[in-house]
Amino acid sequence: MADESKAHEEKxxxxxxxxxxxxxxxxxxxxAVPDAVVSAKEFAGQVTVxxxxxxxxxxxxxxxxxxxxKYCVDVTAVDWKDRQPRFDVVxxxxxxxxxxxxxxxxxxxxxxxxxxxxxxxxxxNWCERETYDMFxxxxxxxxxxxxxxxxxxxxxxxxxxxxxxxxxxxxxxxxPEEWPDGGGPPMKxxxxxxxx
Amino acid sequence: MTDEKISQAEKDEAAYFTERAKxxxxxxxxxxxxxxxxxxxxxxxxxxxxxxxxxxxHGVLRLVLRVDGERILEAKPDVxxxxxxxxxxxxxxxxxxxxxxxxxxxYVAAATNNHAFCLAVEKLLGVEIPRRARLIRVILDELQRLxxxxxxxxxxxxxxxxxxxxxxxxREREQILDFFEEYCGARLTLNCMRIGGLPFxxxxxxxxxxxxFVRDLPSRIDxxxxxxxxNRIWKKRTVGVGVISAEECIEWGLxxxxxxxxxxxxxxxxAQPYECYEELDFVVPTRQNGDTYDRYIVRVQEMxxxxxxxxxxxxxxxxxxxxxxxxxxxxxxxxxxxxxIESPKGELxxxxxxxxxxxxxxxxxxxxxxxxxxxxxxxxxxxxxxxLVALIGTIDIVLGEVDR
Numbered sequence: 325m326a327d328e329s330k331a332h333e334e335k336x337x338x339x340x341x342x343x344x345x346x347x348x349x350x351x352x353x354x355x356a357v358p359d360a361v362v363s364a365k366e367f368a369g370q371v372t373v374x375x376x377x378x379x380x381x382x383x384x385x386x387x388x389x390x391x392x393x394k395y396c397v398d399v400t401a402v403d404w405k406d407r408q409p410r411f412d413v414v415x416x417x418x419x420x421x422x423x424x425x426x427x428x429x430x431x432x433x434x435x436x437x438x439x440x441x442x443x444x445x446x447x448x449n450w451c452e453r454e455t456y457d458m459f460x461x462x463x464x465x466x467x468x469x470x471x472x473x474x475x476x477x478x479x480x481x482x483x484x485x486x487x488x489x490x491x492x493x494x495x496x497x498x499x500p501e502e503w504p505d506g507g508g509p510p511m512k513x514x515x516x517x518x519x520x
Numbered sequence: 521m522t523d524e525k526i527s528q529a530e531k532d533e534a535a536y537f538t539e540r541a542k543x544x545x546x547x548x549x550x551x552x553x554x555x556x557x558x559x560x561x562x563x564x565x566x567x568x569x570x571x572x573x574x575x576x577x578h579g580v581l582r583l584v585l586r587v588d589g590e591r592i593l594e595a596k597p598d599v600x601x602x603x604x605x606x607x608x609x610x611x612x613x614x615x616x617x618x619x620x621x622x623x624x625x626x627y628v629a630a631a632t633n634n635h636a637f638c639l640a641v642e643k644l645l646g647v648e649i650p651r652r653a654r655l656i657r658v659i660l661d662e663l664q665r666l667x668x669x670x671x672x673x674x675x676x677x678x679x680x681x682x683x684x685x686x687x688x689x690x691r692e693r694e695q696i697l698d699f700f701e702e703y704c705g706a707r708l709t710l711n712c713m714r715i716g717g718l719p720f721x722x723x724x725x726x727x728x729x730x731x732x733f734v735r736d737l738p739s740r741i742d743x744x745x746x747x748x749x750x751n752r753i754w755k756k757r758t759v760g761v762g763v764i765s766a767e768e769c770i771e772w773g774l775x776x777x778x779x780x781x782x783x784x785x786x787x788x789x790x791a792q793p794y795e796c797y798e799e800l801d802f803v804v805p806t807r808q809n810g811d812t813y814d815r816y817i818v819r820v821q822e823m824x825x826x827x828x829x830x831x832x833x834x835x836x837x838x839x840x841x842x843x844x845x846x847x848x849x850x851x852x853x854x855x856x857x858x859x860x861i862e863s864p865k866g867e868l869x870x871x872x873x874x875x876x877x878x879x880x881x882x883x884x885x886x887x888x889x890x891x892x893x894x895x896x897x898x899x900x901x902x903x904x905x906x907x908l909v910a911l912i913g914t915i916d917i918v919l920g921e922v923d924r
Contacts, residue, residue, distance in 0.1 A: 338853050339646040367855045368643050395770050397860075398886040402873050414871065416858055416886070420770070420784075423791055427858065447773025450894045458607075473600035473923055482605055489612055 341367040349373070349391055349426055356386040372427040377413075380430045381439040381465075384415065388444055393417035393426060396445035399452055401432075401459045405485040409433035411461055415441070415448075432461055440466035458483035533752060537759050541809050544760035564588055568905075572601050576679045576909040579919030581893075585905065592908060595900040597893055602923035610883035615641050615850040616715055618883065623709035625887065626921040628671045631664035631700075632863040634713040639794060640859035640870035640883075641715045642844075644852040652840035653717040654795040659730070659833045660703070660712055661795075661861075662826040666737075667696040668864035668916075669819050669826075673744060676816075676913030680757045685747045692740050695733055702726060715850060717843030731834050737827040745820060758813035762899040762911045765810060772895040776866025776888055778915065781818045782810035788862035796836075802829050812914040819916075851878050858886075865889055865916050889921040 344350060344366035350373055354361045360379035365372050375383050387393040397416035404410060409431035418425050432438050440463035442449040452463045453472040460481035463469055471478060480492050570583040577583070580601035586594040606625060610618045622633035635657060642649065649657075674689035697707040702723055704712040712719065748754045764774070766784040779786055787804040789797040805821030807814035854876040860869030866888030873882040892915050899911050 339644075339855070340853070341855055368646070368857050370857060372856070396773055397867070398858075398869060398871065398884070400871060400884040402882045414884075416869075416871070420786065425858065427856075445773070446771050447891060447894065450890065454890075471600075473603040475600065482608055487608075489608060 339368060341365045344371050344373075347371055349387075352391055353383055353386060356390055357382045370425065370427060372429060374429045374431075377409075377430045377432055377436070377438055380413070380415070380428070381441055381444060383428060384417075384441040384444045387417055387426065387428070391419065392421050393419045395420065396441070396447045396451075397425065399441070399448050399455055401455045401461055401483075403459060403483065403485045409436070411459060413438050413455065413461060434460075437462045437464040439464050440469075442466050457481075460484065537755055540760045541811065541813075544763040544809065544811060565593065570595075570905075570908070572598075577912060577919075578675065578917060579922075581912070581917065581919055581922070583896075583908070585908070587905060590904045590906070592900050592903055592905060595897045595908065597896055599890075599893070599919070599922050602919050604924065606924040607883060607885065610880050612879065614878045615852075615880060618880065619713065619715075620709070620711045623711055624920060625885065625924055626668075626863065626865065626868075626889065626918045627708055628918055629664045629668040629864050630708060630710040631660040631712055632668075632861060632868060634710065635661055636859060636861045636863070636868045636870050637883075638713045638715050639861060640857055640872040641850065641852065643857045643859045644855060644872055644874055645715070645846070645850065647716045647844045647846055649717055649795070649844050650841035651796070652838065653842045653844070655833050655837050656718055656722065656842065657713065658795050658797065658800070659830060659837075660700075660710075662829050662833070663696050663699060665864045666823055666826050667693050669823050670696070672819060672864075672913070672916045673816075676910070676916075677748065677754075679909045679913045680754065682748060682751070682754060685744050688740070688743050688747070692737070699726070699730060699733070714843065716846030717841070721842050727834055727837060730830070734827050734830045734834070738824060741820060741823055741827075748816070749820075755813060757907075757910055758816060758914075759811060760809075761812040761903060761907050762914060763809065763811045764895070764899060768898075769810075769895075772898065773891045774866070774895055776862070776864070776892070776916075777815050777818045777822065778866070778892060780805065781807045781814040783808045788860060788867060792860075794859075794861055796833075800829050800832050812910050815914045849878055851876060860886065863888055865918070865921075866892055885924060887921040887924065889915075889917040889919075890924075893917050893922055 344364040347364060349371060350361060350364040353373060357379050360375045360383050362374040362376060395418040397418050400414050402412040402414060411432045412429050413432055415428045416425055438461055440452055442452055443465065450472060452466055453469060455461055456463060456469055457471040457473050458481060480487055565586060565588050568585040568587050570585055571577040572580040572582040582598040584596040584598060585592055606621050609621050619634055619637055622637045623630040625633050670689040670693040674686035677685040700710055701707050704710050704720060764782055766782040769779045769782050783806055785804050785806045790804050802825045805818050805825065807818055852874045854874055856873040858869055858871045860867050868888055869886035871884040872880055875881040896911060896915060900908050
């Protein structure tokens with residue numbers, strides 16, 4: 325596994341992903357939720373299963389009840405800007421009895437809704453809210469889908485690849501408007517700086 | 521008061537606590553709101569803002585409480601005041617440049633953040649870490665765990681009115697920060713690990729001074745325990761407060777000392793050992809009641825175990841390389857990995873997606889504080905507002921990690 329040479333990067337033996345469609349968990353998902361599994365791979369000892377978007381809640385339920393993946397570690401997304409569908413929603417589950425993890429992914433196009441797993445795993449509640457906040461992916465059936473890290477009314481999705489690093493103009497001022505002496509409505513200040 | 525009376529009073533009190541803990545464990549949940557008491561004014565419910573600027577929220581956490589008198593009917597956390605877009609920053613910089621950003625997440629435990637980040641990239645690269653580097657990493661991790669738990673002990677003590685332990689805890693924390701300062705020049709934002717190993721070797725005499733510190737540590741921990749463990753006020757404020765069962769912990773994704781205090785013996789250092797934890801002899805402390813008092817006991821026991829681990833690592837330490845063979849420009853294969861470690865607060869994971877370039881395409885953090893905070897409304901329901909302070913302390917959040 326060790327990288328042997330510094331000068332010749334091409335010659336290094338690089339770790340590669342292998343096909344995992346014969347893996348017992350993948351077979352189990354395929355048996356329980358037919359037509360769900362799109363592909364499966366294994367890299368660095370970690371199994372990744374790509375499933376159909378509409379089947380994700382049923383797959384999560386099966387993994388929890390049928391395969392003993394009781395602990396939902398994390399929910400997040402990846403933005404593949406130019407790909408169709410644009411987003412990957414990524415779930416990590418952990419099983420205490422197997423002492424192993426499984427990664428489940430599903431694709432979602434811009435504006436498409438993904439079935440929520442927050443009713444299957446309580447832990448997924450805030451994770452899905454964060455994913456919605458950062459990527460704008462809506463989760464259908466989520467009990468409380470609001471922004472969590474940015475504020476209500478923020479009009480952007482910061483972790484999308486087309487969101488500029490320097491931020492956007494949201495109309496929030498870094499210092500308040502000037503107020504006239506003796507009260508009254510604020511004066512228009514032409515030098516008022518607006519940042520995201 | 522005569523001696524007999526005092527001993528009788530102590531017996532009564534011990535019975536009271538056992539009864540209370542038993543009842544709370546049997547109920548498996550927070551005590552339900554009692555029968556409606558007569559109130560002077562006819563106000564039954566009101567909304568109360570708790571934070572973001574409140575000393576006991578340990579940062580900028582805002583809670584919107586719906587209270588009936590002093591009793592909490594509902595607590596809604598509002599986070600994000602410290603959101604700096606760390607995950608976006610990772611995407612714009614090369615892999616090694618991401619490490620300093622991790623310092624700023626859980627800023628009382630920077631070494632473990634560095635470690636988890638490096639592990640994720642190393643897993644992607646498939647790099648072998650030299651043995652000396654592994655041992656020093658474990659030493660830094662455990663020192664960091666100690667210092668994080670000491671901050672927790674001091675501050676959550678102050679939250680509940682116990683000011684004395686704070687001074688004792690920060691006495692030892694100061695020494696730990698001195699060790700860090702000598703090693704890498706920084707006290708809090710350490711930046712003390714590199715992909716494939718470590719930036720520096722240990723300085724002359726560092727190990728000797730550390731082993732002296734570790735030798736004294738158990739007696740120092742005795743000092744804290746003497747102040748708190750059998751303290752009546754401490755017990756009255758913590759026993760039976762915020763009870764949660766192991767099943768519920770798993771359902772909420774709670775990890776770390778919270779899960780272990782509920783009776784589930786699960787620690788990533790033991791379950792999925794990284795570096796050289798598999799050859800170290802240590803106990804994963806657990807308790808059964810799952811209340812605030814048990815979480816306190818578990819953390820104190822963990823500090824004792826950290827001292828043991830440090831002792832063993834120092835004995836095993838041999839001269840050798842501190843960096844593995846890592847290419848000068850880090851360009852991993854276009855793949856994805858998830859790597860996690862047992863941080864002082866729970867499972868800290870990094871999900872790294874590479875597209876074959878020298879920058880991560882996506883670097884996601886699974887922060888233990890964020891996920892653990894999610895269960896606060898569940899823990900706080902039915903308790904008094906003053907217990908909420910104990911509960912925020914017992915979850916051990918760092919807002920830099922919650923908001924990232």
